[in-house]
Amino acid sequence: MKASQKLREAIDAFLVRGCTATEPYTRLLLECIRANDVNQAKRLQSHIQIQSVEPNSTYLQNCLLHLYVKSGKTNDAVELFDKMPTKDVFSWNVMLSAYSKLGETGNLRATFDKMPARDSISYNTTIAGLAGSGCSVDGLGLFIRMQRDGFEPREYTYVSALNACSKLLDLRRGKQIHGRIVTGNCRGNVFVSSALMDMYAKCGQVEQAGWLFDRINDKNVVLWNSMISGYLKNGRPEKCLDLFLEMKVAGVKPDLVTVSSVLGANFQSGFIDEATRIFKEIKEKDGVCWTTMIVGYAQNNREEDAWMLFSEMLSENVKPDKYTISSVVRVCARLASLVHGKVIHSKAIRNGIESDLLVSSALIDMYSKCGETLDARKVFQAMAVRNVVSWNAMIMGYAQNGQDQEALELYQNMLQEKLKPDNITLVGVLSACSRSGSVELGKKYFSSISELHGMKPxxxxxxxxxxxxxxxxxxxxxxxxxxxxxxxxxxxxxxxxxxxxxxxxxxxxxxxxxxxxxxxxxxxxxxxxxxxxxxxxxxxxxxxxxxxxxxxxKKIRKAPAYSWIQIDYKVHKFVSDDRTHSQNEKIYRKLDSLMKEIQKAGYVPDTHLALHDVGEDEKVESISYHSEKLALAYGLISKPQDRMPIRILKNLRVCKDCHMFMKFVSKLLEQRIILRDTNLFHHFVDGECSCKDYW
Known part of the structure; x- marks a missing residue:
């Protein structure tokens, strides 16, 4: 017979007999607490009221209160608490615990302030709740008041106070708390020591954190993690890796937190292969490890590896969070991979995180960098809440794609929403003014940076x-x-x-x-x-x-120009006069055919930059097979006739001849072409470019 069934039968028998004594109710309520059985407790509560059990009724009600909070029945707890004729410190502390767990800092502080009497638990619970919910200033202030009132902080109170100092970067107060710890009864506590080290590291005092670390015996994985993370956050990846080796020599088994920090350190130090090796050795990887690797690959220009790893992550049934999704979306943006970007967008919708500010802003950026500002605007419009990052992504998206008026109109909408722009906003606005040739308007906006918004240009x-x-x-x-x-x-x-x-x-x-x-x-x-x-x-x-x-x-070599295009989820890269592609012959036949057709339409190759000491034919040939032309030819022979735009990326600025070539092809074939070079986005439509021939 299950324990819950036994409890129910015991209460059934008890209620049939009836009783006004306190002890049996107390015993059964404690059983309900152990079984976490709220329903049976409510039956007892009703019977207590009917039988008018007065002796120690506060204690009985405290038991019920504790059970409601433990079971997450906060509304029931509040209702019971309000009706209690008599409350003691325990009653108040239970409610503090409830609000603390829910992160309801307003109710938490209000309840604390109403308490007729407080003890050490009251202070400890409230400080931990405030600090843990982001109210670091309030939590730290209450910690000071607690000591002034003569109450001794507990281990977790010190941890909460130190975490508040870390968030506020309040080194002075952190040092004061450190002094109190040295003279108090928490010296040597692992969690307090870890919080101290973290505070010093986040306040830029990583050497002081290291000094503390060296003086602790019996170091566990939590302390090693704090120190390794501290070095990483202070831009010392080499020390992070050294400490990881020391940890292994000391025989301390790293956990997933350790591994995530070490992976990040390897990527910062450029040891990509080492990070990959460590990652592969991890048998059970969590989402943080996967995300760290994906971000690391992306930051080191290995976008395809990042995408493949994300696919592997999904195959392992690891659910991506908003950080993973936003990171992969940014990978798609860098590759201008609209196909992959839409797949990730769908994944975000299925996971219910498409409206998250981080994810939405990344999606706006991705669609914009794929030249699809209409889709970017749809994401922007669908956002229930927007911050300055969201507005910036959309404004910059318009500006980069040559939609200057749209960018400026959106900026006016932002001001009407009473949202204060930041430096990035004004960069987008001034860029839009520059593209549209609005000199006087640009001067006005430049002056507004200091005069209207109080910022320094x-x-x-x-x-x-x-x-x-x-x-x-x-x-x-x-x-x-x-x-x-x-x-x-x-x-x-x-x-x-x-x-x-x-x-x-x-x-x-x-x-x-x-x-x-x-x-x-x-x-x-x-x-x-x-x-x-x-x-x-x-x-x-x-x-x-x-x-x-x-x-x-000076031994300065020109960086090789290359372009790439994505067809059917695969990226194809070309350099000038490239003959290595598997469809090489078809590409060159298509390109030569295009050259003849557009020359009939009036295209004249721009050979001004070709070598001057060769014949005209050689000059024409030297510019005819630039990487972006080869990429376009491959796109034309590969894509279905669905009138979708061809997207090409180039690592350098597009030359004048290729720019003119794209304009003629877009008109001749009625083909929309989007070319993204290092300077901006070129939308070629019906013989015109969005850059208005300025780039």
């Missing part, structure tokens, strides 16, 4: 303004702005000036910008290439030869 904002002024040829104003900067111009500022100088053919300003860039990063190829191309366009071949000679002397 960053170099990112100044870069947008240099672009805004330089694009229409107002180069003098752009240079004046650089000279007025409140701090030293960085690489971004000079590269922006170089970019607008290239657009305007301003060799003098380009040389100035390139000089500063080479001083900041002598081995960066970009400035040399842009300057060389400008010289070539101007026919100054002696300068081209000088730049190339300089690059050779």
């Amino acid at each position: 960053t170099l990112d904002h100044y870069s947008c303004m240099i672009n805004l002024l330089g694009r229409p040829g107002r180069m003098d104003e752009a240079v004046d702005l650089i000279n007025s900067l409140p701090e030293e111009p960085n690489y971004l500022i000079w590269s922006t000036l170089l970019s607008v100088a290239r657009v305007n053919g301003d060799i003098e300003r380009a040389e100035m910008a390139a000089k500063h860039l080479s001083e900041l990063d002598p081995l960066e190829t970009g400035p040399y290439i842009i300057l060389s191309n400008m010289y070539a366009s101007a026919g100054r071949w002696e300068k081209v030869a000088l730049v190339r000679s300089l690059m050779k002397d």
